[in-house]
Amino acid sequence: MSITFTLNGELRRLPAETPPAMTLLDWLRAAGLTGTKEGCAEGDCGACTVVIEAPDGARAPVNACLMTLGQAHGLALRSVEGLSAPDGAPHPVQAAMLAAEATQCGFCTPGIVMSLYAHARMGGDAHEALAGNLCRCTGYRPILDAMAALPVAEDTAPLCPATDVTAFGPPEHRFFLPRSLDETLRLRRDHPGAWILAGGTDLGLQFSEHRENPGSIICLRDVAELRGMTAGPEGLSVGAAEPYAALLDHMAHDADFAAFAGLLRRLGSRQIRALGTLGGNLGTASPIGDALPPLLALGARVSLAGPDGARDVAVEDFLLGYRRNALRADEVIARVFIPRPTPGAIFAAEKLSRRHDQDISAIGLAVLLERDGDVITHARIAHGGCGPMAARAPEAEAVLEGAAFTEAQARAAGDALARAITPMDDLRGTAEYRRVAARNLMLRLYWRAARPDAAAEIMALPTPHAPRFISP
Amino acid sequence: MNAALSQGAALAHDSALGHVTGRAPFADDVPEVPGLLHGALLLSPVAHGRLGALDVAAARAMPGIVAVLTARDVLGANDISPSGREVEPLFADGELRHHGQPIALVVGESRDAALAALTALKPEIEALPTILSIEDALAAEAYLLPPQEITQGDAAGAIAAAPMQTSGEFRAGGQEHFYLEGQIAIAWPGEDGDITITSSTQHPTEVQHIAARVLGCDFNHITVRCRRMGGGFGGKESNASWVAAAAALAARITGRPVKLRLSRKADMAATGKRHPFLYRWRAGFDATGRITGLEAMLAADGGHSLDLTGGVVFRALTHALNCYDVPAVKLHALSLRTNMVSHTAFRGFGGPQGVLLMDDVLRGVAAATGQEMEAVRARNFAGGDNGSKAPYGQALEGDLIRRVYAEAMADAGWAARRAEIDAFNAAHPFLRRGLGSFVLAFGISFGLMHLNQAGALVHVYADGSIRLNHGGTEMGQGLNIKIAQVVADAFGVPIARIRITPTSTAEVPNTAPTAASTGSDLNGWAAHLAASAIRERMAAEAARLWEVPVEAIGFGEGRVFVAKPGDNRAMGFGDLAHRCWVQRISLSATGFYRTPDIHWDAKSMRGEPFFYFSYGAAVVEVVVDTLTGEHRVLRADLVQDCGRSLNPTIDRGQIEGGFVQGLGWLTTESLYWDKEGRQRTLGPSTYKIPGSRDAPPDFRLRLLANAPARAETIFRSKGVGEPPLMLATAVWNALCDATGLTALDLPATPEVVLMALERMRRKHG
Numbered sequence A: 001m002s003i004t005f006t007l008n009g010e011l012r013r014l015p016a017e018t019p020p021a022m023t024l025l026d027w028l029r030a031a032g033l034t035g036t037k038e039g040c041a042e043g044d045c046g047a048c049t050v051v052i053e054a055p056d057g058a059r060a061p062v063n064a065c066l067m068t069l070g071q072a073h074g075l076a077l078r079s080v081e082g083l084s085a086p087d088g089a090p091h092p093v094q095a096a097m098l099a100a101e102a103t104q105c106g107f108c109t110p111g112i113v114m115s116l117y118a119h120a121r122m123g124g125d126a127h128e129a130l131a132g133n134l135c136r137c138t139g140y141r142p143i144l145d146a147m148a149a150l151p152v153a154e155d156t157a158p159l160c161p162a163t164d165v166t167a168f169g170p171p172e173h174r175f176f177l178p179r180s181l182d183e184t185l186r187l188r189r190d191h192p193g194a195w196i197l198a199g200g201t202d203l204g205l206q207f208s209e210h211r212e213n214p215g216s217i218i219c220l221r222d223v224a225e226l227r228g229m230t231a232g233p234e235g236l237s238v239g240a241a242e243p244y245a246a247l248l249d250h251m252a253h254d255a256d257f258a259a260f261a262g263l264l265r266r267l268g269s270r271q272i273r274a275l276g277t278l279g280g281n282l283g284t285a286s287p288i289g290d291a292l293p294p295l296l297a298l299g300a301r302v303s304l305a306g307p308d309g310a311r312d313v314a315v316e317d318f319l320l321g322y323r324r325n326a327l328r329a330d331e332v333i334a335r336v337f338i339p340r341p342t343p344g345a346i347f348a349a350e351k352l353s354r355r356h357d358q359d360i361s362a363i364g365l366a367v368l369l370e371r372d373g374d375v376i377t378h379a380r381i382a383h384g385g386c387g388p389m390a391a392r393a394p395e396a397e398a399v400l401e402g403a404a405f406t407e408a409q410a411r412a413a414g415d416a417l418a419r420a421i422t423p424m425d426d427l428r429g430t431a432e433y434r435r436v437a438a439r440n441l442m443l444r445l446y447w448r449a450a451r452p453d454a455a456a457e458i459m460a461l462p463t464p465h466a467p468r469f470i471s472p
Numbered sequence B: 001m002n003a004a005l006s007q008g009a010a011l012a013h014d015s016a017l018g019h020v021t022g023r024a025p026f027a028d029d030v031p032e033v034p035g036l037l038h039g040a041l042l043l044s045p046v047a048h049g050r051l052g053a054l055d056v057a058a059a060r061a062m063p064g065i066v067a068v069l070t071a072r073d074v075l076g077a078n079d080i081s082p083s084g085r086e087v088e089p090l091f092a093d094g095e096l097r098h099h100g101q102p103i104a105l106v107v108g109e110s111r112d113a114a115l116a117a118l119t120a121l122k123p124e125i126e127a128l129p130t131i132l133s134i135e136d137a138l139a140a141e142a143y144l145l146p147p148q149e150i151t152q153g154d155a156a157g158a159i160a161a162a163p164m165q166t167s168g169e170f171r172a173g174g175q176e177h178f179y180l181e182g183q184i185a186i187a188w189p190g191e192d193g194d195i196t197i198t199s200s201t202q203h204p205t206e207v208q209h210i211a212a213r214v215l216g217c218d219f220n221h222i223t224v225r226c227r228r229m230g231g232g233f234g235g236k237e238s239n240a241s242w243v244a245a246a247a248a249l250a251a252r253i254t255g256r257p258v259k260l261r262l263s264r265k266a267d268m269a270a271t272g273k274r275h276p277f278l279y280r281w282r283a284g285f286d287a288t289g290r291i292t293g294l295e296a297m298l299a300a301d302g303g304h305s306l307d308l309t310g311g312v313v314f315r316a317l318t319h320a321l322n323c324y325d326v327p328a329v330k331l332h333a334l335s336l337r338t339n340m341v342s343h344t345a346f347r348g349f350g351g352p353q354g355v356l357l358m359d360d361v362l363r364g365v366a367a368a369t370g371q372e373m374e375a376v377r378a379r380n381f382a383g384g385d386n387g388s389k390a391p392y393g394q395a396l397e398g399d400l401i402r403r404v405y406a407e408a409m410a411d412a413g414w415a416a417r418r419a420e421i422d423a424f425n426a427a428h429p430f431l432r433r434g435l436g437s438f439v440l441a442f443g444i445s446f447g448l449m450h451l452n453q454a455g456a457l458v459h460v461y462a463d464g465s466i467r468l469n470h471g472g473t474e475m476g477q478g479l480n481i482k483i484a485q486v487v488a489d490a491f492g493v494p495i496a497r498i499r500i501t502p503t504s505t506a507e508v509p510n511t512a513p514t515a516a517s518t519g520s521d522l523n524g525w526a527a528h529l530a531a532s533a534i535r536e537r538m539a540a541e542a543a544r545l546w547e548v549p550v551e552a553i554g555f556g557e558g559r560v561f562v563a564k565p566g567d568n569r570a571m572g573f574g575d576l577a578h579r580c581w582v583q584r585i586s587l588s589a590t591g592f593y594r595t596p597d598i599h600w601d602a603k604s605m606r607g608e609p610f611f612y613f614s615y616g617a618a619v620v621e622v623v624v625d626t627l628t629g630e631h632r633v634l635r636a637d638l639v640q641d642c643g644r645s646l647n648p649t650i651d652r653g654q655i656e657g658g659f660v661q662g663l664g665w666l667t668t669e670s671l672y673w674d675k676e677g678r679q680r681t682l683g684p685s686t687y688k689i690p691g692s693r694d695a696p697p698d699f700r701l702r703l704l705a706n707a708p709a710r711a712e713t714i715f716r717s718k719g720v721g722e723p724p725l726m727l728a729t730a731v732w733n734a735l736c737d738a739t740g741l742t743a744l745d746l747p748a749t750p751e752v753v754l755m756a757l758e759r760m761r762r763k764h765g
Helices: A024-030 A092-099 A109-122 A126-130 A141-148 A182-190 A202-207 A244-251 A255-265 A276-286 A293-299 A394-400 A407-420 A429-448 B016-021 B112-120 B134-140 B155-161 B204-215 B241-254 B264-270 B309-318 B349-370 B373-379 B398-412 B414-427 B479-493 B519-546 B575-582 B648-666 B725-726 B727-738 B749-765
Strands: A004-007 A010-013 A049-053 A059-063 A077-079 A174-176 A195-197 A216-221 A230-231 A235-239 A301-306 A310-315 A320-321 A332-339 A346-352 A363-372 A375-384 A468-470 B037-043 B047-052 B063-070 B100-109 B125-127 B149-152 B164-172 B186-187 B194-197 B223-227 B258-261 B275-284 B291-301 B329-334 B431-444 B453-460 B466-470 B498-500 B553-554 B557-562 B570-571 B590-595 B599-601 B606-608 B612-625 B631-640 B697-704
Touching: A010 A235, A049 A126, A049 A363, A049 B453, A059 A109, A077 B309, A092 A109, A092 A141, A092 A230, A109 A141, A109 B016, A109 B204, A126 A141, A126 B431, A141 B648, A174 B047, A174 B349, A182 A216, A182 A301, A182 A320, A182 A332, A182 B037, A195 A235, A216 B149, A230 A244, A230 B329, A235 A244, A244 A255, A255 A293, A255 A346, A276 A293, A276 A332, A276 B241, A293 A332, A293 A346, A293 A363, A320 B612, A346 A429, A363 A429, A375 A394, A375 A407, A394 A407, A407 A429, A429 B749, A468 B557, B016 B258, B037 B112, B037 B241, B037 B264, B063 B149, B063 B241, B100 B112, B100 B164, B100 B241, B125 B329, B134 B275, B134 B291, B134 B329, B149 B309, B155 B275, B155 B329, B155 B466, B164 B349, B186 B553, B204 B223, B241 B258, B309 B329, B309 B349, B349 B373, B349 B431, B349 B725, B349 B727, B398 B612, B398 B631, B398 B697, B414 B431, B414 B612, B453 B519, B466 B479, B466 B519, B479 B606, B519 B553, B519 B557, B519 B575, B519 B590, B557 B575, B570 B575, B612 B725, B612 B727, B631 B648, B631 B725, B631 B727, B648 B725, B725 B727
Parallel strands: A004 A077, A174 A216, A195 A216, A468 B697, B037 B258, B194 B223, B291 B329, B466 B498, B631 B697
Antiparallel strands: A004 A010, A049 A059, A049 A077, A230 A235, A235 A332, A301 A310, A301 A332, A346 A363, A363 A375, B037 B100, B047 B125, B063 B100, B149 B329, B164 B275, B186 B194, B186 B258, B275 B291, B431 B612, B453 B466, B453 B590, B553 B557, B557 B570, B599 B606, B612 B631
């Protein structure tokens, strides 16, 4: 009855007394695998990046600082020590970093190497792949050079340990990995004080940064009913414990959700999206939860499973206040249904933050405008970071409904939105800034629709990585 | 010569393989010895308060706790001041002076035990009134030091007499170093009161001094060692010392080795940052934009204690005119005391804050005279028809100022892009692109005269392998490979023959911090002198053997030879080393270097404090979303003067990395203290350094060609650690150019830009 995983191809069976809430990072370092570094212990700098390898060869980078040992159970993991050949020769990814002379102090480097190791398999945008890794020395140019020269990933099929174990840890610190919803609800009943862990990208801070060790944890990762995604003509049914990465994979190829996908690309980093879930975002009910405004704008519904069956609640009814929601103590968030925007509708999901990538929103704004010809028949406008909770702005919606989407109308809706919201002053922005920005986002939405020929945001200007160096 | 082997070769960082494999050990990676204790700091929860009783019994009684140390437990002096000009407590004593100030150190069998025990410490605190802004400090006349002032001519008279006048006010924020490896020290007690410290420090000698002061022992009991840092940037100059001193104190008191590794949050709360500045200026000029008079106040928030503020403000002041000539100036610089963390060295050390001034002035003068800022810039360069001396008396090289600028403008294709950008802006509803430039003259040398010294220790072993040690520290900047190149060149051996070793106060004593862009200048010369001394002895032995004059002995390609046509006698370098050993010739030498020719008179504020100037120029293009304030750099063209570069690859890394760090300071990196003076940006989730997408995608860099240093620097190279950071100032100008803003506070976050635009819109309707 112990935590079992594969690390760098080697089966690891941890002693039964190992605390399951210990972070993978702490365990790795205590085991002498010190290539994985602690830079922040909050999942933001990426110095602790390790990679989960799936049997089909898929790779997902994760932050070892936010991942508990319990969550490592049943996985195949790779740390930087597992890249070099047995004779010590650098892995092709490491060789690419060497060739690009992409290290200075070297402290962030192992984490970056692991992100590149995952990227070599995942592909996609280089900045997206690096969003979860900070480097303070190089200015990133040589790292991007290395990424442009990455070798094609080999098709490794690492061994994931077969295990039937769904609970472990010493009696005073139990960690449960239930496989079914019934089992989950039973555990919820029997362990009323247990922490519910979905991806752990928020809750993980309690272990990593605040060094807490709860009595028991129920991890939803393996609950079959809470996983998977089905797409239909009406919309998407997403398991609440399905990681964002899977949701993004789908939405990136589903034109109706292109704007949602654009937002998800900026939600955390690949490391965060490999673990974080929609259910977690709803469960924490943070006013700045990135996914909440688009869920509200699209009229998404959550299915809450409890001992008496499931109940279906609109997201706007589910969110009750600052970090408060309608989930009862004996329930879990099971699935989220995200309706498709109606044909011809305008749908946008905006996010403003100090930095484009891996930053928490100052404000979020999602808008759905259903149209009949030029006339807006139905408007749903939802904001985040503008009050105690993510919410809709009926005042702004009313301005648009029945009107044509003109610049003047957009401005009027923006003004109504700015009046309706109740933002506060904090480290991510003043209330006044949030009001002005929220108003202007309505204007930007107008320009998105009116001038599809023009770049609608600064990141839309094409900017290939094109360095040059002239040395005498 | 052996250029391909060493001097000027584009060699990679010596630890690159260790970095990418994770095998290069940092302090926290050193295997922990049995019995190692771990420390955790109790930090002040308030910005200002009277510290009453602190009952440590409950914490002491918690499982695994070995000691709880406070000001009362300090064996020597409770003073970590690097300057010695005021007492700066290691542990708060009586008064809490900033949020995050260390109060106590808990020492336990594990880090978690120590952290857990912090919750059992409940200091009695009586809150006191706070000073949390530069304005408040100005109003309260809360000074850390008397004002520093540089004057030249009659500034007020010149301004009054000028045909036109304008004025300005702006502010620049602080900056957290965010070295990826946080502060850490491990202290091992030895016999007779010895303490050996592994510290992530830029200044092992100061760690030694401060630890000895806190322990009340002679310096010779303390040995400090540093193999590498995971970044420093000035943040491990004075701040590493107190962390190490605390670990040393705990090791002495408990008799066991102690590791003190600050969590990111504790690190960001307790360690100082770049000084925030407030600027007010008034200038007089003519219609051509020639500036004839300037009065300026530069006010620095030094935080609660002196730390290195005097030096930072000195450098800001001496760089306030940057590369420009203004005949009559009065530059007045203030060092203010607030209830903030004690601000400290940060790459550029006040220089970045200093050089902002003139660019704001140039922008204001350009607006007033209806010219492009670049015309005003060129009109006021030092040299040429203008005066060529800085107002404190040191000559600038007007030809190099003009060269770096002209090359950057030409590389950028300024005029053509200006037209293209104008067309884009006219056609787009709300995105605006803009161009900005910047030119830099940065003085190289420590402002504090006695720091301009360095030592090195070189051993040649009997097989011809060489062990190199010097007083500089490696923080990623590639110092070790550069110094190894210097030594390889002296002996004419491949770089692989040189063994780079950890910096240690036991090997090279009484060193300067690795800072002020002087690492390779100082230590390069010291190592060269040490190597040359050994080489001379070896050459003499070869000359004796071959019966030729010593001048005829050459070293190269791993061999020693008679450098005379027709004489092909030669032997391997290792063979000669062995021969020297057998002949009882010393193959070990120290090298000592002090920078010549620099001087400063603090009374008259005149002198030549810098050995030389480093020049650079940048042209940057940005795009701004005028609806949201979001912006990004699209392209940067940099020209940097490295003299005759010791290693172009390493220099490129410094330039690009420095530029992006400067970009962060000026744009995304916003520190936030709440109304109670509690710092709220205590981790990367709230404090945003640039990510890969923020670096210029089109990033072009030219090292200035054919420009060997005119001063006698090591192989005519120039230091490059800090200057490129300032080249990012061009971003500030580009943002103003894109938006039409004439004033813009820094950091120019999306919020700052948007609210400036909003104020402009409201003003102009």
